[in-house]
Amino acid sequence: GIQVEQSPPDLILQEGANSTLRCNFSDSVNNLQWFHQNPWGQLINLFYIPSGTKQNGRLSATTVATERYSLLYISSSQTTDSGVYFCAVFGGTSGSRLTFGEGTQLTVNP
Amino acid sequence: GAGVSQSPRYKVAKRGQDVALRCDPISGHVSLFWYQQALGQGPEFLTYFQNEAQLDKSGLPSDRFFAERPEGSVSTLKIQRTQQEDSAVYLCASSPIPLGTQYFGPGTRLTVL
Numbered sequence: 001g002i003q004v005e006q007s008p009p010d011l012i013l014q015e016g017a018n019s020t021l022r023c024n025f026s027d028s029v030n031n032l033q034w035f036h037q038n039p040w041g042q043l044i045n046l047f048y049i050p051s052g053t054k055q056n057g058r059l060s061a062t063t064v065a066t067e068r069y070s071l072l073y074i075s076s077s078q079t080t081d082s083g084v085y086f087c088a089v090f091g092g093t094s095g096s097r098l099t100f101g102e103g104t105q106l107t108v109n110p
Numbered sequence: 111g112a113g114v115s116q117s118p119r120y121k122v123a124k125r126g127q128d129v130a131l132r133c134d135p136i137s138g139h140v141s142l143f144w145y146q147q148a149l150g151q152g153p154e155f156l157t158y159f160q161n162e163a164q165l166d167k168s169g170l171p172s173d174r175f176f177a178e179r180p181e182g183s184v185s186t187l188k189i190q191r192t193q194q195e196d197s198a199v200y201l202c203a204s205s206p207i208p209l210g211t212q213y214f215g216p217g218t219r220l221t222v223l
Contacts, residue, residue: 031211096165098155
């Protein structure tokens with residue numbers, strides 16, 4: 001099945017800093033989503049972005065489908081941005097199931 | 111409701127007990143998914159429904175796991191004779207169309223003692 005790798009696994013920032021999270025995938029995709037899992041375990045949709053670039057406030061994402069990667073940018077980070085960020089895809093032979101990466105644990109310190 | 115809801119939020123079971131976990135998807139959503147998330151890992155796919163039809167159950171880890179969605183809305187994931195390795199968070203997601211954006215519920219945390 002399709003493989004998803006996220007980097008870095010852990011990231012510690014000071015409030016106000018910018019960061020870039022990366023997601024590599026092993027096959028062509030029909031869907032790519034970025035999620036933020038908050039400390040209570042809720043998966044919050046950030047972007048549906050199988051290709052192209054989208055922006056939502058301080059967050060933006062770019063997916064280069066031909067090169068099989070996606071990037072999530074967080075600018076002017078806040079303590080409330082802390083949590084785990086997951087990239088998830090479906091495509092290849094995986095049907096409609098989302099295959100998740102292992103996540104990036106982000107900690108933003110005041 | 112406004113989002114996907116799941117109940118119960120927490121469940122403690124003794125080894126060998128049967129449990130039933132409920133998912134209420136967003137109204138009108140055609141597709142419904144169940145995922146299992148172990149501590150410190152990403153969610154892993156269990157099964158997928160399109161309306162009442164279970165189209166993919168390849169992720170169910172054993173025949174102790176069973177899911178249904180009889181009227182194409184609410185779904186139940188049942189685990190028979192629970193084992194300690196079944197301890198995890200069980201997440202439900204729904205999507206308005208096949209291959210569309212998936213929206214997740216808050217999960218049910220199952221602990222098997």
